[in-house]
Amino acid sequence: MKKILIIGAGGLAREFTSWFSGLYNIVGYLSDNDKEHLQYKLPGTWYNSDVTPSSIGTDLAVVAISAPLVKAKFYRELCKVGFKFPSFIHPSSIVSESATMHEGVVVSPNCVISPNVTINKLAYINFCCGIGHDVIVGKYTQINPGVELLHPFTSVTITV
Numbered sequence: 001m002k003k004i005l006i007i008g009a010g011g012l013a014r015e016f017t018s019w020f021s022g023l024y025n026i027v028g029y030l031s032d033n034d035k036e037h038l039q040y041k042l043p044g045t046w047y048n049s050d051v052t053p054s055s056i057g058t059d060l061a062v063v064a065i066s067a068p069l070v071k072a073k074f075y076r077e078l079c080k081v082g083f084k085f086p087s088f089i090h091p092s093s094i095v096s097e098s099a100t101m102h103e104g105v106v107v108s109p110n111c112v113i114s115p116n117v118t119i120n121k122l123a124y125i126n127f128c129c130g131i132g133h134d135v136i137v138g139k140y141t142q143i144n145p146g147v148e149l150l151h152p153f154t155s156v157t158i159t160v
Contacts, residue, residue, distance in 0.1 A: 004025065068141065103121045105125070
C-alpha cells in the first residue's frame with residue numbers, strides 16, 4: 001500500500017481515514033490540534049510543522065480540510081517542500097471516462113461523476129454526491145454529503 005499524509009485531523013480527515021484506510025497506509029496527520037488525533041485514536045503520527053517527504057517516508061498527501069483558503073495555504077506550503085497531491089477515488093464511486101480530475105481531488109464513496117465533468121484541484125466530493133454532465137467544480141471546493149449538481153452549475157473558484 002502507498003503511504004499517505006493526511007492534512008487535517010477534524011471530521012473530514014476522520015471520514016477520509018474511514019473510507020480510504022484499507023487502500024492506503026496512513027503515516028499520520030498534519031494538524032495544529034493534537035487533541036483530535038488522540039481523542040479519536042487516529043492511526044499514525046501527529047505532526048504540527050516542519051514535515052518533509054524525507055522525514056515521514058512519503059511525498060503523497062491529501063488535504064482533508066473543508067475551508068478553501070486553508071486548503072490553498074497548506075497546498076502552497078507543502079508543494080514547496082516536495083509533497084505531491086494525487087487524486088483519490090473510492091472504488092464504490094462511478095466516474096465517467098470523459099471526466100477530468102485535477103490534482104488532489106477526493107471522491108468519497110457512492111458518488112457518480114457524469115461525462116465531461118471537470119473537477120479542479122483539491123476539490124473534495126463527500127459521500128453520496130452526484131455531479132451531472134458538463135459541470136465544472138472549482139479548485140478548493142468542498143461538496144458536502146448528498147449534494148446533486150446539475151449542468152450548467154459551475155462552482156466559485158477561490159482566488160488565492
